[in-house]
Amino acid sequence: MKIRTERSEDCGEIFDVVGSAYGEGGHASHKQQLLVEGLRDSESFVRELSLVAEMDGEIVGYIVLARIRIITKELQKGALALATIAVVKRYRGKGIGAKLIQKAHRRAKALGFDAVIAVGGGEYFQKFGYQGIKKYGIEVPFDGPDERGMVKELTENALEGIKGTVEYPREFYRKGTATGKVKQ
Numbered sequence: 801m802k803i804r805t806e807r808s809e810d811c812g813e814i815f816d817v818v819g820s821a822y823g824e825g826g827h828a829s830h831k832q833q834l835l836v837e838g839l840r841d842s843e844s845f846v847r848e849l850s851l852v853a854e855m856d857g858e859i860v861g862y863i864v865l866a867r868i869r870i871i872t873k874e875l876q877k878g879a880l881a882l883a884t885i886a887v888v889k890r891y892r893g894k895g896i897g898a899k900l901i902q903k904a905h906r907r908a909k910a911l912g913f914d915a916v917i918a919v920g921g922g923e924y925f926q927k928f929g930y931q932g933i934k935k936y937g938i939e940v941p942f943d944g945p946d947e948r949g950m951v952k953e954l955t956e957n958a959l960e961g962i963k964g965t966v967e968y969p970r971e972f973y974r975k976g977t978a979t980g981k982v983k984q
């Protein structure tokens with residue numbers, strides 16, 4: 801299994817991998833693949849942080865981290881959103897999701913990013929050092945049944961003293977995605 805940066809010819813396969821992973825069983829995030837497509841054409845896209853897991857020439861997993869900003873009273877801090885992670889059903893539980901996250905974190909840090917914010921997927925993300933957002937005094941603008949925000953500091957204390965609201969690119973607000981339900 802190889803993890804590598806996405807290439808332009810991967811887009812169709814990524815669309816299907818994300819669509820099927822998030823669309824299972826009438827999941828509320830059935831349009832997550834459209835968020836991925838939208839991000840690719842946006843300023844928040846960082847190609848080196850859009851990674852596929854490839855097995856025998858087949859794409860079996862995908863992750864994308866995208867640029868966001870945390871808006872505080874004093875400043876705007878750049879960070880990343882874990883926008884999407886998906887693994888094809890028959891390949892789950894083999895650590896592919898873990899490898900995608902770990903590689904994305906390493907690359908993000910090497911590019912100078914120091915924090916990642918994820919929405920949903922609480923227990924899964926905890927395995928990789930993500931912590932509930934409430935502890936940080938940071939808010940995300942999305943509603944949902946689970947705790948809406950998990951934070952991973954890539955550098956120790958990267959978010960110390962940062963209290964504010966995350967500003968997402970507009971693609972995250974698309975209805976039918978994991979983040980599409982806006983807080984009232």
Ligand SMILES: CC(C)(COP(=O)(O)OP(=O)(O)OC[C@H]1O[C@@H](n2cnc3c(N)ncnc32)[C@H](O)[C@@H]1OP(=O)(O)O)[C@@H](O)C(=O)NCCC(=O)NCCS
Binds near residue numbers: 886887892897923
């Ligand atoms: C989440 C996902 C990417 C994990 O991929 P994976 O390759 O199976 O992950 P790993 O093999 O690294 O880890 C599997 C472990 O995580 C657990 N896990 C998977 N999804 C989980 C979730 N939503 N919450 C808590 N634990 C979860 C599994 O039970 C397994 O536990 P174990 O190692 O104790 O057996 C995959 O299940 C998926 O594509 N899900 C649908 C899309 C999705 O929900 N994405 C995340 C949205 S926030």
